[in-house]
Amino acid sequence: MVPMNKSVAVLAVVTLVSAGCGTACSRGARRDAAADLAAIDALRQEHVAAVNAGDLEAMLATMTDDVVYLPPGQPAVLGTEALRSAVQPYYEQFEIHLSMNAEETVVAGDWAFEWGWASSSMRPLPDGDTVHVEAKYLYVYERQPDGSWKIARDIFNENTPPGVPAS
Amino acid sequence: MESRYWTLLVLVAATLACSASPKPEPRSSEAEIRAIHAMYDAWMEDFEAKGPDGYAAHFAKNGGLLPPKQAPVLGKERIRVWVEDFTEQLTLEVAELNWDEVKVSGDLGFARYHGTGKYIFKSRREEIAFDQKYLDVLQKRQDASWEIVYHSWTSSDYDPSLWDTQWNTEGN
Numbered sequence: 001m002v003p004m005n006k007s008v009a010v011l012a013v014v015t016l017v018s019a020g021c022g023t024a025c026s027r028g029a030r031r032d033a034a035a036d037l038a039a040i041d042a043l044r045q046e047h048v049a050a051v052n053a054g055d056l057e058a059m060l061a062t063m064t065d066d067v068v069y070l071p072p073g074q075p076a077v078l079g080t081e082a083l084r085s086a087v088q089p090y091y092e093q094f095e096i097h098l099s100m101n102a103e104e105t106v107v108a109g110d111w112a113f114e115w116g117w118a119s120s121s122m123r124p125l126p127d128g129d130t131v132h133v134e135a136k137y138l139y140v141y142e143r144q145p146d147g148s149w150k151i152a153r154d155i156f157n158e159n160t161p162p163g164v165p166a167s
Numbered sequence: 168m169e170s171r172y173w174t175l176l177v178l179v180a181a182t183l184a185c186s187a188s189p190k191p192e193p194r195s196s197e198a199e200i201r202a203i204h205a206m207y208d209a210w211m212e213d214f215e216a217k218g219p220d221g222y223a224a225h226f227a228k229n230g231g232l233l234p235p236k237q238a239p240v241l242g243k244e245r246i247r248v249w250v251e252d253f254t255e256q257l258t259l260e261v262a263e264l265n266w267d268e269v270k271v272s273g274d275l276g277f278a279r280y281h282g283t284g285k286y287i288f289k290s291r292r293e294e295i296a297f298d299q300k301y302l303d304v305l306q307k308r309q310d311a312s313w314e315i316v317y318h319s320w321t322s323s324d325y326d327p328s329l330w331d332t333q334w335n336t337e338g339n
Contacts, residue, residue, distance in 0.1 A: 155302040159236070
């Protein structure tokens with residue numbers, strides 16, 4: 001009977017410690033969180049690559065169908081079709097170079113939140129002068145039914161006041 | 168002796184498991200969203216009544232403002248100082264605030280809303296109208312109330328805004 005008691009006690013210890021930690025402490029949760037962060041990182045890189053390639057459809061594919069885009073100087077843009085109409089002129093008239101660096105990314109269930117830095121250069125085609133903008137962004141990512149992630153909310157604004165050149 | 172050992176082990180484990188503050192009962196999403204709206208109401212009231220302290224009180228310790236045409240303002244104390252500078256020079260009058268969405272997932276969530284109003288320069292009574300949209304990341308505190316982690320906004324029109332004025336270039 002003693003071994004049985006030991007087993008019960010050990011099981012009780014394991015159960016209590018597990019209950020105390022909750023899912024956040026479990027190895028599985030940590031592994032999933034790491035996988036989610038890696039997937040989000042890859043998605044961001046895919047988004048940047050699409051922008052830099054001037055590939056509007058590939059860029060739109062990184063965003064949810066009901067994406068909400070909140071750029072400076074214009075009302076909110078709701079959904080893929082509205083976003084395509086809003087940004088298509090830029091893809092047609094500018095050569096764009098974008099880089100993004102995430103400062104903090106946090107996953108919460110089927111949503112993830114991220115803020116970071118964005119640096120973009122836009123050169124009017126065919127041979128205009130390049131305009132450089134330093135900005136910060138806040139993204140909300142949403143997990144899709146197939147487990148992948150997409151950008152669901154996108155707000156960004158410049159880092160410098162008027163008259164101060166972006167470094 | 169052996170039995171005592173295992174009893175002690177179980178008790179220690181139970182104590183460790185329960186040593187963290189007890190979590191409040193889980194609430195429905197609707198209740199969480201009501202709690203978030205209540206936080207925003209309190210935020211506005213506290214800003215009105217207590218100024219920069221009241222404004223900053225509703226941010227997470229490591230929270231941040233992501234204002235237009237400025238560097239991020241990170242940390243509760245820096246937010247308080249930023250608002251102090253703002254309120255020394257300007258009065259904010261909100262005419263209308265409209266909710267677009269509030270979503271919650273566990274202890275995190277986000278809120279999106281838009282609003283109109285005006286900034287009034289105290290020294291010269293000049294007014295600048297605003298039409299802005301907002302996106303905030305929120306988190307639940309241990310006491311189940313909510314706080315703002317990040318607060319970001321952009322102008323919704325092409326007109327030059329407060330963020331293009333001398334307040335922005337000189338004050339920050």
